[in-house]
Amino acid sequence: MRAHERMVRRGSADDHPSTPNLSSDPTMPIVRLVLVKGPSIVGENCKIGPNASIGPYTAVGDRCEVARAEVDDSTVMDDTVINVERKIVRSMIGKGSKILSANGLEPKGLRFVVGKHTAKYL
Numbered sequence: 001m002r003a004h005e006r007m008v009r010r011g012s013a014d015d016h017p018s019t020p021n022l023s024s025d026p027t028m029p030i031v032r033l034v035l036v037k038g039p040s041i042v043g044e045n046c047k048i049g050p051n052a053s054i055g056p057y058t059a060v061g062d063r064c065e066v067a068r069a070e071v072d073d074s075t076v077m078d079d080t081v082i083n084v085e086r087k088i089v090r091s092m093i094g095k096g097s098k099i100l101s102a103n104g105l106e107p108k109g110l111r112f113v114v115g116k117h118t119a120k121y122l
Contacts, residue, residue, distance in 0.1 A: 043078065061095070068101075077116075084122050086110050094118055 034048050040055030042048060043062035053070040054060060060071070061078035070087040077095040082088065084101045091112040093099065099112070102121040114120065 037072070069099075084110075086122060088112065 033051050035053040036042070036048075037053070037055035040058045040060075042054060042060045043064065045063045046060060047065045047067075048054065048060075049067060051068045052066045053072070054066065055072055057073045058071055058076070059074075060066065060076045061080065063079050064076055065081045065083065066076070067083045069082050069084050071082065071091075072087070072089055074088055074091040074093065076082065076093045077097070079096045080093050081098045081100065082093070084099055088099070088110050091110070091114070093112060093114045094116040096117040097114045098119045099114070100119075100121050110122070112120070
């Protein structure tokens with residue numbers, strides 16, 4: 001694993017002093033298999049995981065949830081929920097948006113510019 005990548009398993013950010021840039025909130029819960037690649041920042045009161053990858057070049061706002069997804073080179077605004085088995089790249093996700101899984105065939109890579117309070121089911 002390269003020096004700018006960190007693999008975090010069950011616990012909290014306090015349990016993993018080697019991940020100082022993981023979150024601005026040291027009490028953020030970390031669940032199964034979360035990978036944060038720097039440079040990235042995760043806001044306060046976020047839930048990241050299970051099976052999530054953040055970064056590089058990604059900012060996640062406050063009170064967000066990211067699960068079963070890869071998000072890189074993107075900005076995710078406050079109060080957003082992302083729960084898809086997909087990779088989201090070079091995207092701007094607006095405040096209060098939801099990107100959730102649905103049945104069907106979708107492309108492997110996704111790119112979004114999503115406005116405030118938008119819901120997208122994939």
